[in-house]
Amino acid sequence: MHNVLIIDDSEINLTLIKALVVKLGDCSPTLFDNPLKALEWCRSNVPDLVIVDYMMPDMDGLKFISAFRALHGRNEIPVLMITANDQKDVRYDALLGGANDFLTKPIDRVEFSARARNMLSLRTGQKFLADRAEHLSALVEERTTEIRDREKELIFRISRAAEFRDPETGAHIQRMAHYSQVIALGLGLSIAQQKLILEAAPMHDVGKIGIPDYILLKPGKLTHEEFEVMKGHAKIGHELLKDSRSEIMKAGAEVAISHHEKYDGTGYPHGLKGHQIPLFGRIVAVADVFDALTSERPYKRAWDLDAACKFLEDGRGKHFDPMCVEAFLAGWEHVLDIRQRFRDEEMPQI
Amino acid sequence: MAAGFVLDKASILDRLGGDEEIFTMIVDMFVQDVDNSCDALAAALNSGDATVLQREAHTVKGLLATFSDDAGVAEASVVEQQAGQGLASQAEAVAGLQRRLREVAAVLSAG
Numbered sequence: 001m002h003n004v005l006i007i008d009d010s011e012i013n014l015t016l017i018k019a020l021v022v023k024l025g026d027c028s029p030t031l032f033d034n035p036l037k038a039l040e041w042c043r044s045n046v047p048d049l050v051i052v053d054y055m056m057p058d059m060d061g062l063k064f065i066s067a068f069r070a071l072h073g074r075n076e077i078p079v080l081m082i083t084a085n086d087q088k089d090v091r092y093d094a095l096l097g098g099a100n101d102f103l104t105k106p107i108d109r110v111e112f113s114a115r116a117r118n119m120l121s122l123r124t125g126q127k128f129l130a131d132r133a134e135h136l137s138a139l140v141e142e143r144t145t146e147i148r149d150r151e152k153e154l155i156f157r158i159s160r161a162a163e164f165r166d167p168e169t170g171a172h173i174q175r176m177a178h179y180s181q182v183i184a185l186g187l188g189l190s191i192a193q194q195k196l197i198l199e200a201a202p203m204h205d206v207g208k209i210g211i212p213d214y215i216l217l218k219p220g221k222l223t224h225e226e227f228e229v230m231k232g233h234a235k236i237g238h239e240l241l242k243d244s245r246s247e248i249m250k251a252g253a254e255v256a257i258s259h260h261e262k263y264d265g266t267g268y269p270h271g272l273k274g275h276q277i278p279l280f281g282r283i284v285a286v287a288d289v290f291d292a293l294t295s296e297r298p299y300k301r302a303w304d305l306d307a308a309c310k311f312l313e314d315g316r317g318k319h320f321d322p323m324c325v326e327a328f329l330a331g332w333e334h335v336l337d338i339r340q341r342f343r344d345e346e347m348p349q350i
Numbered sequence: 351m352a353a354g355f356v357l358d359k360a361s362i363l364d365r366l367g368g369d370e371e372i373f374t375m376i377v378d379m380f381v382q383d384v385d386n387s388c389d390a391l392a393a394a395l396n397s398g399d400a401t402v403l404q405r406e407a408h409t410v411k412g413l414l415a416t417f418s419d420d421a422g423v424a425e426a427s428v429v430e431q432q433a434g435q436g437l438a439s440q441a442e443a444v445a446g447l448q449r450r451l452r453e454v455a456a457v458l459s460a461g
Contacts, residue, residue, distance in 0.1 A: 009409070010409055010412065010413065011379060011383065012376050012379045012380055012383065012413060012416065013412065013416075015375060015376060015379055016372065016375075016376050016416070019369075019371070019372045019375060020372070023367075023369070023372075055405055055408045055409070056405075057402075057405060084408070084411070084412070105411075105412045105415050105416070106365060106412070106415040106416045106418070107365070107416070108365045109365060109366050109367030109369065109372075110367060113367070
């Protein structure tokens, strides 16, 4: 049903045009004898066609069209202006001012029907294109979400592949990723950055895939040489993930190479110091160590929370970025909640 | 003095696509509203504002055109165009236009 707005200060013309509009079929006319009231109506209603008289008190047709076109989303809606045959100058002004076509008085039904139908076809085409654009946009959004979800799942599975070769668990990945997000929140990072670290942090140890079993699974203390090989997982993880077009993979590469760096420059692989270490690496260092300390492993018992917190506090400015430790401790309620949600025994669905 | 109004129903209906229903509707409205149209013309003349008289004459011109009254349209056009030259000089023309409106209404009423 087309909504046709008719504005004319003459009752007879309103009635006549309304009758002609109804005869077009599939049209619902809305009438105003006052252009100012019509304009007010247009603020909250979107007509499919406007038929407006030129000469009216308070506001003439030209001014109406100009004010109508200035309303948001009304610049494409077809407008037919009614003029007398001898008003050529008015027609020129109206065309420049945004009228699409004209009707001459006295109104001729054949001419009226043809012009009105043309305008309504134009409107139908506009709506079709707008609907199609909206549909396509929704489709792209849907597909993008699917791809992102797939990407997230893939990342989770890649991360788990590394963890499976390790005494650590899938729940560890989830906890440390969520702790990282808590720190990002506490540091005032944007929602997008918080989300990015949540998704990228699980890849911190992906390079363990490249570490031989006899080192990775060795129950006792590693020799100096073995530890040197073990340290290689940071670079291997970076090699695996770098140069990706995916933002998450790129962030994962950064986390992989930098999460064993220490704030005082004694970490590996590059011995970076302070803010030379990428922020995501400094964040993940705190999250990863805290979870490793507070988790039970075949070779060690879980630390209690106070002891783990003290370790973080003592490590400020040495192992850890003090700001990251502060942000982590400031989000303590979230930390406890995450520990509850992601226990080692029962893994929630991702 | 313009020639008397002769109803050319065929020409009006032709413009209305042969729609008798619409024809009857607008005739009824015109007849019922003719006093108001005449009053509006008088008020415009007395307003002292040439623009108001121009607009009213324009409206009347449109109404008479609807009923194919070419002579009436010509009278209304004269008032519309000459209103700017002084309202006092238009009194006679406005009175003539009012008479024309009533005449057209009477003819239309008679069918």
